[in-house]
Amino acid sequence: MTKTAATRQVLLEAFTERLGADAVVSDPGELVVYECDGSTLHDATPALVVFPRGTDQVADVVRTCVAAGVPFVARGAGTGLSGGAMARDAGVIIALNRMHRILSIDPLRRRAEVEPGVANLAVTRAAAPHGLAYAPDPSSQAVCTIGGNVAHNSGGPHTLKTGVTVNHVLGLELVLTDGSVVEVGGPERPGYDLLALLTGSEGTFGIVTRITLNLVRRPQAVATALAAFATIDAASRAVSGIIAAGIIPAALELMDDVVVDALAAAFGFRFPEGAGALLLVEIDGPEAGLDEELDAVAAHCTEHGSLHIRLAADETERAEIWKARKQAFGALGRIARNYYTQDGVIPRTRLPEMLARIREIGARHGLRVANVFHAGDGNLHPCILFDDRDEAERARVLEAGREILAACLELGGSLSGEHGIGVEKREAMADMFAPPDLLLMRRLREQLDPTGLCNPGKVLPLGARCGELSATGRQVVL
Amino acid sequence: MSLSRNDRGWALDGVPVGRTLAPASAEEAATVLAEARSAGDTVVPIGRGTRAFTGAPAARIDIGLLTAGLDRVLAYEPADLTVTVETGVAIRTLDLTLAEHGQRLPCPVRDGRGTVGGLVACAPDGLLTLAHGRVRDGVIGATLACPDGTLARGRGRVVKNVAGYDTPRLVVGSLGTLALITDVTFRLLPRPAVEATVVVPAPDAAALAATEAFMAAGGQPVFADVLHQDGSARLVIGIEGGATRVTGEIHRLATLLGAAGSAHHVASPEEAAGIRLGVDDLLGTGGTDRVALRLTGPRAADPAVKQALDGEAATDGLVLERALVRPWLESATFVYAGPGGPSAAGTGRLLAVARRHGPVVLITAPAAVLGAVDVWGPPPGDLVLMRRVRTAFDPDGVLASGRFVGGLS
Incomplete structure (x- = not known):
């Protein structure tokens, strides 16, 4: 047995003993599933995949990996699109899917405490009975996890007005690469804004095991419009006009002629004759003044040559309008x-x-x-x-x-x-x-992860272009 | 910070400043830091010394860094709603520039005091935080002069960006302990057509409940605070936007307040301006003959806490001069003053009482008091990470040593 194979065997035994056999994946056939994320252009086979059930187990796995000199990477639903959750150098994937509890919803303070494996949409569903929602809404929100959202500072179509993940994270629990656990406080507590540094750090500083999220109140009223334009240029000039007029829509989504054709061909959507671009505009806020704002939006679309503007009269029609946007990628998949x-x-x-x-x-x-x-x-x-x-x-x-x-x-x-x-x-x-x-x-990375084993080979360029003379890359290839 | 000058030169919170330097460019600022590092000198960024902010007295100040030479607006694209400015630019100057295009910072400073650098490095709570977030939420890029003599840029000039670590937001509120911020890019907001302020004199629990009900039903005030001044309290609620929206929202709020039996009125332009200035002034509060502290957390707005603080202050001969309680932001700032000014022992007791209820920062106090009490309170649990961040930026402790949380040096 080679040294690397021996290391893998030691880890397999250690994880199986401490987490249970059902919490470890080692079969090559099953490991294939974890080779890549949502983007299939990059792949790498992990040595092992483990499914911890709590912070202690995550810390234990991290300590074990570090002791063996094996890299590790956190993984949520695997919907990432940049290869961030891929285990390079035959590392260990720490899959957080079994840590998917919503620990608490505090309607008065408008916050939720969740485990990293919880799906984005599940938070909004749990908050909905209180008239609250979790604002960032990536397209994959039905499956993508809050842990992954924190790692990527995820956005979504509705983040123009309400901000992205970093604007809604109030606190984190983080397992450092020495296996210690740190509570990272909110922007309110005195000290450096570590939440800003950690959110979007793509899992390179440690593993987030608990997150406190800000919840937003539902707007009183929403208005949605779909404007058709002959060209995408005309539509994008309308976008500039709306923004320059001081209107900040809740969403402003644009689709070009290829998408328009694909939607028509794949799902039978019918758009006005000559439509070469679609602009979805959603505004929300207090009811008073919303119609006025909608009129202004429509005026900017008309001024820039829109062929037709469809307004949603109710929730059903709003869902219809959003369907075009939400099925756009599916339509492309058909053509x-x-x-x-x-x-x-x-x-x-x-x-x-x-x-x-x-x-x-x-x-x-x-x-x-x-x-x-x-x-x-x-x-x-x-x-x-x-x-x-x-x-x-x-x-x-x-x-x-x-x-x-x-x-x-x-x-x-x-x-x-x-x-x-x-x-x-x-x-x-x-x-x-x-x-x-x-x-x-690079210096921040080295300070926060002195082992160099926490999701190595991501974010910062390797080799001569990395701007660093003393790379820490002591990674072991299994 | 309080900057003073006597015949022996400048002093910051009572600590003498060896000499002051005013670099003419970002590059020069980086060079100054590198030279200070080689010479073993300590540096404290002072900006223009106008903004009062928190911080323990520095251990030693060989060089005070002034930013008057960093005074250019580098890029302003009104149609993109972004602006990039050097940090020595006065807030007032920037605000006038933005106003020409009907825009403003998401974290505006009403009286225009101080510099962009001061705003970003100190990150005071702002008037519009409830609606538009904190200073960090408005910052989308920055250039940092680091003690190794380099200029490190982070993020960029576009409003949505996840490329690389967010070093610009990391330095927001870092009080000059990581780098000298030489320029900042902000996202901007349109200036509202109408600003209105609803006032509830002598607010009780019912008035606060009515305001909560207003928000729960989709009302979006830009601020909702209790302002204590001259022995009386007012609940002040800011409504902004187009004329129709503001009129409709005021009507809805007034109906709820009326049903709760809370007397209220829409402030006259003079009263509204005074309130908005008053709120801002309190948030960036200064002065060395009084004690100002800021409490955060769920108990910050509890009237019993204020009562306990008032009582403790009285034992030091102080009375509440002003306070800003922000129930929906979970923070409260209290300013106490008295004929003899606060004593070190009295301030220590006041802080101890306040710290039973949440994290407390001493914002301002006479220099002698600052040096004798715990300005920041017990170090937070994530101090271990803060130390490592500090080491990544400033391994030799050139910048503002001892001023920040946990005495980071």
């Missing part, structure tokens, strides 16, 4: 074998320019690109359609994706608005940040 969703951000005013560049990049590589995205905050999700059986096409997809991100940076934007860096964009970090920027991040 293409695969699609690769990019996630980039640009300043809102550069939207028309950026969309033109995406079209040009797609055309140059002979690829169809669909756009369905959060227009209000400039967060783009270009979907490159392809067939993964075609190796050459696959390579062109990745290259087009890189070019789109480079264009985002050129226009003053960011590599990621909500999907994270993971392994996918790790090397591109050196295109967005200068060496001193990365050096500071």
Whole structure:
């Protein structure tokens, strides 16, 4: 038996003894499931997967991994899109799915205390009887976990007005890489804002085992409109007009002609003749004045040439309008074998320019690109359609994706608005940040995880581009 | 912090400042820090020394860093609702610039005192926190001059961004103990067409319950605070937005207050301006001849706590000058004053009483008191992580040593 195989055997025995046989996955056939997350472009087989049931067990697993010099990574529902929950170097996956309790809902203080494996939507469901909700609502909210949301600082279509995960986390319990457990206090307690540092750190500083969340009150009234435009340029000018007028919608979602055609072809949606783009606008707040605001939204759409505006008269019609947005990705799945969703951000005013560049990049590589995205905050999700059986096409997809991100940076934007860096964009970090920027991040990483074993190989670029001279990478390959 | 000058030079909270430097650029600021590090000098960022903020006296101050030379607006894109400014820019100047385009910071400072750097480094609670979040929620990017002589940028200029660790938010409220913040990017908000303030004089539990009912039914006030001034208390509720919305919301709130038997009125423009200034002034409260402390947590708004504090202050010959109780933010700021000013022993007792009810920070007190009492209170459980963060930024303890939580040095 090789040394690495021996280490794996020691870990397997230790985990089985302490967590129980039903809490450890070691069968190669079953491990395949944990090779990748929601993005299938990257994969790596973990050595083992363990399912702890509480903080003590997480701490125990972490200590055991560190003692053996084996890397470990937390995993929730596996809906991430940047390869962040992938176990590189045959590490151990700490799956938090069995820690899925909502520990408490405090309607008076409007907060919830939950375990990391609880699904995002489950929190809102539990809060609903109190007239409360958990605000961030990623598209995968029915399955994606709060732990994963914290790791990625997840957003969603409704975060334009209410903010992303970091704006709603009030406290955390964190297992450090030495196995100790720390309560990280809210922004209210004196001291550094560690919640801001930990939220979005992609599981590289430790493992979050409990989260206190802020709950928001339901708005008194909601108004939803779907405007059809001939071109995406016209629609994005309407977006700029609405934002510049000082209106902050609850959601502002844009879909281009590829999506419009796909929705019609796949699900029989019917849109006005000549519709080449759809803009979904939702505003909410106190009832008084909401109609006025809706009129202003409609006026901006009309001014920029909308062909038709459909207003939701009730909840059923609102659900109908949202159906187009929510089924967009499903529709793309019907017209293409695969699609690769990019996630980039640009300043809102550069939207028309950026969309033109995406079209040009797609055309140059002979690829169809669909756009369905959060227009209000400039967060783009270009979907490159392809067939993964075609190796050459696959390579062109990745290259087009890189070019789109480079264009985002050129226009003053960011590599990621909500999907994270993971392994996918790790090397591109050196295109967005200068060496001193990365050096500071590297030092934070080394201070908070001196072992270098907590989700290694994510977020920060490796090798010469990492901006660091003393890399800690003492990872053991099993 | 209280900055004073006498014939022996500058002093900060009674600690003499060796010399002051005013770098003309971010690069120069980074160089100053690197040179201080090599020379073994300690540095305290002072900004322009106008904003009063919390903090224990520094152990030693060789160099006080002024930011008057960092006074440019680097980028302002009104249509993107973002602005990037150097940290020596006065809040007042920035506010005027933003007002030209009908915009404002999400964390505005009413009287315009102090600098952008002071606002970000001290992160006081703001007037509009209830509706628009804390200072950290408005910060989307920053450049940091670090003691290793580098300028490290974090995040960027777009409103949604998860690339890399959030170093800009991490330094918000760090009181100059991690880096000198040389520029900051904020997301902006439109200025409302109408601002109104509803006042409930002498509020009782029923008035607070009616306000809660207003919010539970979807009312969205921008603030809802109890302001104690001149021996009386007022519940003040801010409503902003378009004219129709404000009128409708005031009507709805007034109906609920009326049903609760709470007398109320809509403040005149003068009274409203006074209230908004008063709230802000209290949040950034200064002065060295009084004691101001801030209590947070679920008990902060409990009238019994205020009563206990008033009683304890009386034993030191002090009376409540002003207080701002924020039931929906779980915080309260109390300012006590008296003819002889607070004593060290009395302030220590006052802090001890307050700390039975939650975390308490001593915001301001005479220098002699500051040096003798525990400004920050017992170190929080996550101090171990704060130490490591501090080491990542400033391993040699060049910056503001001893001023922050747990005496981080």
